[in-house]
Amino acid sequence: MAKKRPTRATSHDVARLAGVSQAAVSRAFSAGSSISKDKRERVLKAAHELHYVPNKLASSLSTARSNMVAVIVGNLNNPFYSESLQAFVTGFQESGRQVLAFSVTDAADGDEVVQQAVYYPVDAIVVTAAPLSSKLLKISAGLGIPIVMFNRHLDSNRIAGVHCDNRGAGARIAEAMHSAGAERFLIVRGDPEGSTSRDRVEGFRTYLLARGVPPTGIEEIDGASSYGASRDSLRARFRAGDRPRPDAIYAVSDIMALGCLDALRTDLGLRVPGDVMLAGSDGIRQGRLSAYDLTTIRQPIEQMVATTLQMLESAEDLKNPDMIQVLELPGEFIPGSTVPRPPRDKP
Amino acid sequence: MAKKRPTRATSHDVARLAGVSQAAVSRAFSAGSSISKDKRERVLKAAHELHYVPNKLASSLSTARSNMVAVIVGNLNNPFYSESLQAFVTGFQESGRQVLAFSVTDAADGDEVVQQAVYYPVDAIVVTAAPLSSKLLKISAGLGIPIVMFNRHLDSNRIAGVHCDNRGAGARIAEAMHSAGAERFLIVRGDPEGSTSRDRVEGFRTYLLARGVPPTGIEEIDGASSYGASRDSLRARFRAGDRPRPDAIYAVSDIMALGCLDALRTDLGLRVPGDVMLAGSDGIRQGRLSAYDLTTIRQPIEQMVATTLQMLESAEDLKNPDMIQVLELPGEFIPGSTVPRPPRDKP
DNA sequence: TTGTACGCGTTATCAT
DNA sequence: ATGATAACGCGTACAA
Numbered sequence: 038m039a040k041k042r043p044t045r046a047t048s049h050d051v052a053r054l055a056g057v058s059q060a061a062v063s064r065a066f067s068a069g070s071s072i073s074k075d076k077r078e079r080v081l082k083a084a085h086e087l088h089y090v091p092n093k094l095a096s097s098l099s100t101a102r103s104n105m106v107a108v109i110v111g112n113l114n115n116p117f118y119s120e121s122l123q124a125f126v127t128g129f130q131e132s133g134r135q136v137l138a139f140s141v142t143d144a145a146d147g148d149e150v151v152q153q154a155v156y157y158p159v160d161a162i163v164v165t166a167a168p169l170s171s172k173l174l175k176i177s178a179g180l181g182i183p184i185v186m187f188n189r190h191l192d193s194n195r196i197a198g199v200h201c202d203n204r205g206a207g208a209r210i211a212e213a214m215h216s217a218g219a220e221r222f223l224i225v226r227g228d229p230e231g232s233t234s235r236d237r238v239e240g241f242r243t244y245l246l247a248r249g250v251p252p253t254g255i256e257e258i259d260g261a262s263s264y265g266a267s268r269d270s271l272r273a274r275f276r277a278g279d280r281p282r283p284d285a286i287y288a289v290s291d292i293m294a295l296g297c298l299d300a301l302r303t304d305l306g307l308r309v310p311g312d313v314m315l316a317g318s319d320g321i322r323q324g325r326l327s328a329y330d331l332t333t334i335r336q337p338i339e340q341m342v343a344t345t346l347q348m349l350e351s352a353e354d355l356k357n358p359d360m361i362q363v364l365e366l367p368g369e370f371i372p373g374s375t376v377p378r379p380p381r382d383k384p
Numbered sequence: 385m386a387k388k389r390p391t392r393a394t395s396h397d398v399a400r401l402a403g404v405s406q407a408a409v410s411r412a413f414s415a416g417s418s419i420s421k422d423k424r425e426r427v428l429k430a431a432h433e434l435h436y437v438p439n440k441l442a443s444s445l446s447t448a449r450s451n452m453v454a455v456i457v458g459n460l461n462n463p464f465y466s467e468s469l470q471a472f473v474t475g476f477q478e479s480g481r482q483v484l485a486f487s488v489t490d491a492a493d494g495d496e497v498v499q500q501a502v503y504y505p506v507d508a509i510v511v512t513a514a515p516l517s518s519k520l521l522k523i524s525a526g527l528g529i530p531i532v533m534f535n536r537h538l539d540s541n542r543i544a545g546v547h548c549d550n551r552g553a554g555a556r557i558a559e560a561m562h563s564a565g566a567e568r569f570l571i572v573r574g575d576p577e578g579s580t581s582r583d584r585v586e587g588f589r590t591y592l593l594a595r596g597v598p599p600t601g602i603e604e605i606d607g608a609s610s611y612g613a614s615r616d617s618l619r620a621r622f623r624a625g626d627r628p629r630p631d632a633i634y635a636v637s638d639i640m641a642l643g644c645l646d647a648l649r650t651d652l653g654l655r656v657p658g659d660v661m662l663a664g665s666d667g668i669r670q671g672r673l674s675a676y677d678l679t680t681i682r683q684p685i686e687q688m689v690a691t692t693l694q695m696l697e698s699a700e701d702l703k704n705p706d707m708i709q710v711l712e713l714p715g716e717f718i719p720g721s722t723v724p725r726p727p728r729d730k731p
Numbered sequence: 732t733t734g735t736a737c738g739c740g741t742t743a744t745c746a747t
Numbered sequence: 748a749t750g751a752t753a754a755c756g757c758g759t760a761c762a763a
Contacts, residue, residue: 044448044528045505045527045528047755047756047757048756048757049756057733057734058733058734058735059734059756059757060733060734060735060736060757060758060759061732061733061734062757063756063757063758063759064732064733064758067758070759071732071733072732072733073732073733076732076733088522088523088526088527090499090502090503090527091503091756091757092503092504092505092755092756092757093503093504093505093757094441094444094445094450094504094505094756094757095445095739095755095756095757095758096756096757096758097441097739097757098441098442098445098738098739098740098741098755098756098757098758099738099739099756099757099758099759100739100757100758100759101391101739103441105484108485112470113466113467113469113470113473114466114467114470114669116463116466119460119461119463119466119469119470120460120461122460122466122469122485123459123460123461123466123487126460126485126486126487127487127489130486130487130497130500135484135485135486135500135504136484136485137452137482137483137484137485138455138469138473138482138483138484138485139473139477139482140470140473140474140477142474150477152437153477153482155437156437156438156439156440157439157440157441157482158392158439158440158441158740175435176435179435180392180435180437181391181392182392264669264673295673298675299673299674299675302674302675303674303675304674322461322611323670326611326642326646327646327649327650327651328645328646328649328650328675328676329675394739394740394741395740395741396740404749404750405749405750405751406740406741406750406751407742407743407749407750407751407752408748408749408750410740410741410742410743411748411749414742418748418749419748419749420748420749423748423749438740438741439739439740439741440741441740441741442739442740442741442742442755443740443741443742444741444755445739445740445741445742445754445755445756445757446740446741446742446743446754446755447741447742447743447755448755505756
């Protein structure tokens with residue numbers, strides 16, 4: 038009995054068995070290269086026998102294309118991120134590329150994670166989380182790895198990216214609440230470092246101030262971008278009797294809004310929107326479930342991912358400072374049942 | 385002005401700049417190799433200047449360890465999968481390994497996806513989805529890549545794996561419902577090819593039949609492992625007036641159970657558990673939200689992932705047929721409010 | 732079409 | 748401690 042060889046078969050092994058050159062094996066496996074039909078078949082047969090599959094890592098050494106893309110996401114327990122990752126994995130898989138997944142939970146270690154990613158000669162990096170401006174710039178310039186920011190952007194606009202009109206989203210929510218008669222507003226903010234939370238808060242505030250709402254009428258608490266933290270801190274805020282309660286709450290992301298909703302209804306026994314109105318932003322599936330039916334602004338994830346993929350197709354553009362584009366897509370207002378709707382027609 | 389070089393710096397470039405040999409550069413970057421302190425510093429300085437980082441792909445070519453692990457998940461829109469993936473990415477990241485993520489949505493293309501994964505010389509493959517028995521066996525044997533099945537198992541037990549006691553889970557749910565007085569049962573099944581759904585259904589049925597429930601008292605419909613499909617098909621079943629309605633529903637996974645819950649309460653206006661009782665399995669976060677409070681059996685994801693990681697540590701064992709272990713962990717009964725609870729004390 | 736020979740960027744072995 | 752030099756597995760010019 039032959040001893041089992043511990044290492045996998047190489048193209049040389051196949052070549053030897055098939056009685057051809059190693060180059061022939063390589064050709065047999067690359068579509069559209071000149072090789073006679075019967076020779077290819079002989080090679081494939083031998084390959085099958087040895088359980089041979091080409092080693093993509095080795096091939097990427099010579100071609101300088103790894104066909105791998107690093108995707109850096111935040112906490113996957115936030116459905117927005119897992120929905121995005123799903124879209125990316127599917128999308129890349131279709132174009133024959135693989136996703137090397139990285140998760141950054143603590144904002145702190147964001148840079149370190151990017152560092153890890155860069156050790157692999159990935160064809161591109163997609164960043165959907167982490168506040169890593171300076172480092173990113175250096176990498177993009179120094180290593181020559183194209184970077185696309187998804188749902189994030191830098192003020193400088195020096196890195197390509199796709200994101201939603203978050204200022205507009207905040208403003209639209211403010212409008213809905215204001216026109217529904219709200220007067221005392223509470224913002225539950227997410228990561229203050231992230232552009233997403235910042236922009237939404239800013240859009241919300243700006244709209245209200247322009248409508249004459251006094252600055253003291255807009256309060257702000259922290260929700261740490263999570264369901265649990267939001268639920269806890271909103272409950273605490275409402276139980277602290279020292280200040281008047283808000284009548285409208287804008288949680289900067291849906292997952293936080295759901296925490297707030299459960300705090301209001303379950304923990305505090307309030308009616309939404311009867312006692313308080315509430316809205317979020319993102320448009321995650323969970324918010325659409327009938328038990329919640331959250332009023333929100335939906336991010337067009339599919340379209341955003343598709344756009345990202347397109348940007349990466351023309352990767353050369355990403356290295357040319359003049360061709361860098363930062364795309365801002367509009368969000369879609371989803372009128373749920375947590376903010377009173379305006380009457381249909383004016384009589 | 386120097387022209388920007390398009391390719392990334394290599395150890396040779398650094399060596400040249402620092403005036404040392406290429407080997408010295410390699411040593412400077414590998415901890416614990418013999419190199420003088422000042423030489424290392426000189427190298428690191430030069431490396432920093434050139435934005436040099438070691439290319440892990442090239443290194444894995446010589447070390448035969450890629451430090452990459454393929455994780456094949458099902459649809460990430462099922463929270464159970466995204467929670468698992470989150471745990472894997474975090475866990476692997478901590479031990480310096482990277483996750484190459486693959487998603488298989490159609491059960492059909494499962495084998496093809498595995499094929500893709502194998503092109504990369506990953507150190508291991510974790511399969512959390514896909515019904516790919518024969519192919520997997522061949523790969524594990526032929527390529528010598530360790531495989532661990534997560535939340536899945538083959539009848540043959542010839543591939544290492546970790547999963548929950550799904551038969552026990554089904555039985556436990558059956559017990560809760562039966563002792564709460566249910567008489568007509570409905571099973572909403574998931575992927576009939578997957579061992580998970582199959583085992584849970586079997587455990588549920590077996591328990592009831594043993595308690596004298598007639599086979600005609602146990603109905604079965606398809607939920608396609610998704611929220612939407614379950615909601616739709618349960619609604620359809622209840623609106624078809626030709627058969628008596630069940631008084632207990634076991635949806636084989638939580639995400640499906642939530643679909644059923646919304647169908648019952650929102651679409652059909654029924655009370656749960658007043659009119660019908662309902663339970664799921666998995667223990668996803670979403671089910672714990674107060675708007676649902678689903679009765680379920682929780683899978684110990686963290687523990688399952690930790691065990692998987694441990695198995696991979698001793699990768700040699702996975703190649704030795706005698707050392708392959710298939711671990712079955714108990715699930716935890718979570719008494720929610722969708723199945724009536726038994727009275728606390730017997731008088 | 733086919734084979735030879737070299738390069739991709741690292742690690743590892745061997746002298747020194 | 749240090750520097751040549753040989754793998755690692757594959758693409759690909761080049762010559763035949």
